[in-house]
Amino acid sequence: MSIRTRNWLLLAPAGTLFLALLIVPLTVVLVFSFGERAPAGGVVPAFTLEQYANLPARWTAFKNTLTLAPIGTLAALLIAYPLAYFLAVRVDPRWKTILLILVIVPFWTSILIRSYAWMFLLGGRGLPAALEWIGIEGVRLINTPFAVLVGIIYGYLPLMVFPIYVSLDRLDKRLLEASSDLGSPPWRTFLQVTLPLSVPGIATGCMLVFILLMGEFLIPAMLGGGKVFFVGNALVDLFLQSRNWAYGSAVAVALVVVMLITVTAYMRLLNRLGARRDDVAIM
């Protein structure tokens, strides 16, 4: 058997799976988004831009997503950076591995259960009850943008810490010594040496978190209680409740397009800033 045949055989199952469950389904979404809604709930093939013209009807969902996703990403960055710095630069090497694993592991556990935990904590008998006990009354936390933001930070903090940690860990510690030997105060070393050198990690972390947030459904569904909803929630509603596949497909395509535009603009910006793009695995 030639190497060529062997490679084809090895790639055949993966290729088939990609074709049947990625290429074909995504094409159907694209085709349906130009179709018309059938009375029975399916789609009548057509070529109309009607569904796209109706997109403003779901503007609130896009607005919420495009506000809370960047705010959540930024908040996660601000909380993650000092921790990543601590882990990479300050911690005793013996403890590094275990402390790092302790940060990453929650990300790979059920986001459903973790959001449920916050439903529990922010709900009427959780934190608000505790606040009442110390005399602050009438605080409502659950089903507010704040609750969704807490859920977002909680859910995606590990994903932000890891790439920043990797870029800080790779940083040559002698540079920091050189900077302080040359008389720079610590804050100046940080601003002029550490921070610029960790930009690739920051960039990767922000992009991973932002991309995942754009398609978020569970966190707003559980902590926003129908008041704070994302595009993901609109999509569930369109496909599983009102069964409007044509319009739903257009919303899905719009979501992916908005995502691609934002990510491309972001990469352009980074390139202009002269940052080197480091490939950091998702783990």
Add this chain to the structure above:
Amino acid sequence: MRFYAFSVYLFLYIPIGVIALFSFNAGRSASELQGFSTKWYGVALSNPFVMDALKTSLTVALTSAFLATVFGTMAAVALQGISGPVRKAFDLLVYVAVMIPGIVIGIATLIGLVTVFDQINPFIAAIWPDALEAPRLKLGMGSLIAAHAMFLMALVIIIVRARLAGMDRALTEASSDLYATAFGTFLQVTLPLIFPAVLAGFLLSFTFSFDDFIIAFFVAGSETTLPVYVFSSIRRGVTPEINAIGTMVLAVSLILLFAAQMLLRRGARPSR
């Protein structure tokens, strides 16, 4: 600094701890501790809906993780040796599979498969001897396994290729110079070297599939996985039973994840 790190760890683990704590509540209330008891674990484990959902979740996770690992490793090994348009196409597909939001994958699989099935079903009915008894393709465990396997396969390809890239090429060359067959080289040289990554890929795939809610929500048809069950019971009202299920789910993921982390770390060190 130390204090800050400590408080972030508290932030990460207190909610998980609270869930676990309340799963041992003796009372019915999900918010007031009324003594210690493991009875909710008994309630959860004897609830037939929970057990059915658990069985579905385990079947889906095992099968899709297995398929993803085998097909993904095969593809990663083949991609290592080729270049040109095929390689580019696969790189693009892996990228797309990972970048597209899970919810869009779920939707696309739902309407894609329903559309394809609607085309095929009349055809099967036409050639089946008894049209009324003809099998009908519909969404269910099969479609969920396929959807998970596709996404997870992309993940396995990334993980295994990272390991293959770090492998010393001289080893496989030496093996073939010593007259080992291509398959022999794979079994005796390549596979042992990439095995930690393959196993870690399997464990991560299993965990992901077991915890996935959004794809299952769209694609599982009339089947219910554990996360889908938990989501709908939370909507009906919160009881310590959900905490007990949640604690068990977290415990399973935590054990598998520590195993995967250890393997990836051991794999990352040169093992010669």
